[in-house]
Amino acid sequence: xxxxxxxxxxxxxxxxxxxxxxxxxxxxxxxxxxxxxxxxxxxxxxxxxxxxxxxxxxxxxxxxxxxxxxxxxxxxxxxxxxxxxxxxxxxxxxxxxxxxxxxxxxxxxxxxxxxxxxxxxxxxxxxxxxxxxxxxxxxxxxxxxxxxxxxxxxxxxxxxxxxxxxxxxxxxxxxxxxxxxxxxxxxxxxxxxxxxxxxxxxxxxxxxxxxxxxxxxxxxxxxxxxxxxxxxxxxxxxxxxxxxxxxxxxxxxxxxxxxxxxxxxxxxxxxxxxxxxxxxxxxxxxxxxxxxxxxxxxxxxxxxxxxxxxxxxxxxxxxxxxxxxxxxxxxxxxxxxxxxxxxxxxxxxxxxxxxxxxxxxxxxxxxxxxxxxxxxxxxxxxxxxxxxxxxxxxxxxxxxxxxxxxxxxxxxxxxxxxxxxxxxxxxxxxxxxxxxxxxxxxxxxxxxxxxxxxxxxxxxxxxxxxxxxxxxxxxxxxxxxxxxxxxxxxxxxxxxxxxxxxxxxxxxxxxxxxxxxxxxxxxx
Numbered sequence: 001x002x003x004x005x006x007x008x009x010x011x012x013x014x015x016x017x018x019x020x021x022x023x024x025x026x027x028x029x030x031x032x033x034x035x036x037x038x039x040x041x042x043x044x045x046x047x048x049x050x051x052x053x054x055x056x057x058x059x060x061x062x063x064x065x066x067x068x069x070x071x072x073x074x075x076x077x078x079x080x081x082x083x084x085x086x087x088x089x090x091x092x093x094x095x096x097x098x099x100x101x102x103x104x105x106x107x108x109x110x111x112x113x114x115x116x117x118x119x120x121x122x123x124x125x126x127x128x129x130x131x132x133x134x135x136x137x138x139x140x141x142x143x144x145x146x147x148x149x150x151x152x153x154x155x156x157x158x159x160x161x162x163x164x165x166x167x168x169x170x171x172x173x174x175x176x177x178x179x180x181x182x183x184x185x186x187x188x189x190x191x192x193x194x195x196x197x198x199x200x201x202x203x204x205x206x207x208x209x210x211x212x213x214x215x216x217x218x219x220x221x222x223x224x225x226x227x228x229x230x231x232x233x234x235x236x237x238x239x240x241x242x243x244x245x246x247x248x249x250x251x252x253x254x255x256x257x258x259x260x261x262x263x264x265x266x267x268x269x270x271x272x273x274x275x276x277x278x279x280x281x282x283x284x285x286x287x288x289x290x291x292x293x294x295x296x297x298x299x300x301x302x303x304x305x306x307x308x309x310x311x312x313x314x315x316x317x318x319x320x321x322x323x324x325x326x327x328x329x330x331x332x333x334x335x336x337x338x339x340x341x342x343x344x345x346x347x348x349x350x351x352x353x354x355x356x357x358x359x360x361x362x363x364x365x366x367x368x369x370x371x372x373x374x375x376x377x378x379x380x381x382x383x384x385x386x387x388x389x390x391x392x393x394x395x396x397x398x399x400x401x402x403x404x405x406x407x408x409x410x411x412x413x414x415x416x417x418x419x420x421x422x423x424x425x426x427x428x429x430x431x432x433x434x435x436x437x438x439x440x441x442x443x444x445x446x447x448x449x450x451x452x453x454x455x456x457x458x459x460x461x462x463x464x465x466x467x468x469x470x471x472x473x474x475x476x477x478x479x480x481x482x483x484x485x486x487x488x489x490x491x492x493x494x495x496x497x498x499x500x501x502x503x504x505x506x507x508x509x510x511x512x513x514x515x516x517x518x519x520x521x522x523x524x
Contacts, residue, residue, distance in 0.1 A: 030382045035389035038074035038083060041065060048076035055215065056493035059372035059401040062086070066404045074388075078223055081394040086402040088442075094385065094396060095377065095447035103448040104378040106395045109222050111213040114240075115206070116247035119254050119299040120306055122375060122451070134452060137300045140274045143455040149186050150348050153460060156182040157467050158345070158520035163195070164472065165517050168506035175316050176200060176309065179460070183308030186456075187301050188257040189264075189273030199257075202249050207310045209246040214495040254302035275301045307453045311370045312460050314498040318368040319465055321499045323474040324487045326421045330474060333360055333423075334509070337470050345516060346466040348459065354466065355431050359423035361461055366409045366439035367421045368489075371496055372401035374445045400442045408442050471513040477503040 043049040053075070054061035062084045065073045071087035085091050094102045104126040112118040121133035160178040164171060173195065180200050181192040192199055212218060219239060221227040232241045257275075264270035265279060278297040282288055323330045336356045337346065351358065374397070382392040390396075403410035403418060410418040414437050415425060426436050440458070444451035451457075468474070476484045490500040508514040 030391065031389045033384070033389075035384060035387065037081075038072045038388045038390070039069040040074040041069075043076055047078060048080075050077045053077055055218075058495070059369075059399055062373070062397070062399050063401065063403055063410075066399065066402055066407070071402075071404060071406065072386075072388075074390075080223075081391050083390060083394050083396045085396065085398045086404055086407050088408065088437075089406075091398045091408075091442075091446055095398065095449075098383070098385075099447040101380050101383060102377050102396055104380045105449075106376055106378045107225075108213070109225050109228055110219040110243070111210055114219075114221065114228060114243040114247065115209055115213055116250040116254075117206075117210055117213075117306075119302045121299050121303055122307075122449070126380065126448070132296055133300055133303075136278065136296060137303065137452045140277060140300075141304060141453055141456055146455055146459050147348075149456060149459070152185050153182055153463050154347060156185065157463050158517075160464070161467060161471060161517045161520060164468070164506050165508065165514065169503075170195075171320060171504065171506055172317065172501065175320075176204065176313050178464070179313050179316075180305075180309045182460070183305050184257065185273070187274045187304050187308075188261050189271040189276060190257055190260060199253070202253050203305075203309050206246060206250045206253050207306070209242075210310075211492075211494055211496045211498075253305070255298060257305070258298040258301055274304070304453060307451070307457070308460075311496070312457045314370045314496070315364065315368075315457070315461050316464050317499045318370075319364055319461075319468075320474060320504055321487070321489060321502055322364060322367065322421050323469075324476040324504050325489060327475075329360065329421055329423060330469065333357055333465075333469050337466060341470060343512065343516070345470055345520070346463070348463065350466070351462060355427060356423060357462070357466055357469075358432055359426040361458070361465065362426050362439050363421055363423045364461070364465075365443040366415070368491065368499070369400055369409065369443060369497070371445075373397050373399055373495055375449065377446075377449060398442075398446050409437075409439055411437075471509060471517050473507045473509050475505040475507065477505060 041049050041052060044051070062073065063086070066084065066086035071085070072090050073084045073086070075082050085094065105123055107125075108117075108123060112120075112123055117123065121130055121137070124130050124133070156178055159181070160174055163174045163177070167174070177192070177195045177200055180197075180203055184190050184192050184199070221239075230237050230240055232244065234240075261270060261273065261275045262279065265276065270276050275297065278300070279294075282290070282293045282297075333356055336354055340350060340353045346354075377396045377398075379390060379392060379394045379396060383390045398408075400408050401410055402408045403412065405411065405413055409415070412418055416422070426432055428435075440454075444454040444457075476487045479485050487502070490502075491497045492500060508517065
């Protein structure tokens with residue numbers, strides 16, 4: 001028997017050993033007190049937990065690990081360290097109290113570089129460049145600015161009602177159209193009347209690609225960045241050709257509307273919009289780098305468009321699904337609307353008079369989290385916390401879905417029957433109970449990276465839910481024998497999780513409701 005060691009095998013072993021020695025010495029220098037890492041699943045040398053890391057529904061697998069190891073779980077994959085947080089205390093301690101070092105983002109090569117999503121400042125590294133984006137966005141989309149968006153939101157929502165009346169089967173497409181038309185008019189002053197507008201198609205192409213790119217391990221380029229330089233013609237590089245196509249479409253989605261606004265300003269035909277206000281805000285200000293300021297404005301505007309045409313859309317899709325699964329909730333919401341509105345359509349001023357609807361909005365945020373793990377953070381320097389060592393560059397994830405005791409939005413000690421949709425859990429004496437854990441605090445990210453568009457998303461969700469339930473009944477589809485089909489709550493397994501496409505019947509509640517819908521065209 002020949003026991004000769006092949007030179008290539010010896011080289012590989014030597015390289016692996018050298019890598020291990022380097023990692024060991026680096027760790028010893030950064031962690032002189034030799035503190036342990038937080039508990040977590042045992043991995044293998046070099047590859048770590050690669051073989052048991054979840055590729056789909058990661059929040060559910062992390063939830064299992066949290067039940068085994070406690071409310072903080074650490075693991076490594078190919079040298080990259082991960083830390084999953086599963087309780088309000090851990091999230092507050094790290095993302096809030098230590099936000100100065102826990103507010104970075106991991107580099108997402110496929111999403112940001114390959115697909116051209118680098119303009120989304122929600123993904124860019126923490127620092128002065130990010131702060132300039134966040135400040136500009138907050139100044140124009142903050143809670144105190146919502147009142148000026150209300151007319152547009154009400155107008156586009158009532159157009160949405162008319163489309164539902166004429167073509168209820170297309171409710172999913174109508175929902176995407178609603179939010180694209182609303183955010184386009186708010187941000188750029190550009191109406192999107194045609195449901196087949198290329199902007200809608202392009203947005204769907206880009207957003208579908210981004211959702212796919214956010215799946216951990218889906219694209220090897222995220223772990224081996226050098227692969228981004230593979231030429232399109234190389235065998236097996238179909239992903240590169242697809243990425244280049246999406247990147248071109250993404251440029252149309254991001255720069256196209258912004259350039260249109262600039263041209264309209266030069267011609268004197270621009271209508272009021274957030275982008276116009278942003279551009280006018282840098283006019284005649286000496287010392288500014290014009291190109292840099294315009295890039296920040298474009299990025300902030302395009303980020304608003306991306307958020308408004310993606311996550312908010314998914315929230316409304318989940319609402320339609322919830323209504324066919326829990327008809328008793330729909331009935332209670334409609335009873336409250338009928339009592340308060342008296343046969344008219346709602347507006348924002350009705351919100352304080354609709355406690356059950358407000359509870360329903362909260363419960364929808366809890367029942368289906370669009371981003372169950374939020375967007376991962378990264379730590380900019382090594383840290384010592386609660387007797388544990390957390391290496392620099394660790395990707396830190398808040399599992400908002402978590403169901404362990406003392407956890408977050410599915411904690412059975414806080415939310416009775418956590419898998420059920422029960423708006424009543426937020427009410428006491430017919431009013432909102434401030435003592436119940438608020439999903440608002442865990443549904444839009446954490447700390448300094450909390451979603452700056454959360455206020456407009458909340459307002460949008462309220463307007464759509466109240467408007468739809470005032471005039472429509474949402475019922476499950478019928479089978480071949482004309483019997484209602486049993487609805488199922490099924491969601492996609494990705495970091496941005498949407499309901500699996502489903503069918504509903506959307507019917508006017510009465511002849512009076514149908515007339516009310518048609519009359520909205522006269523209000524415009």
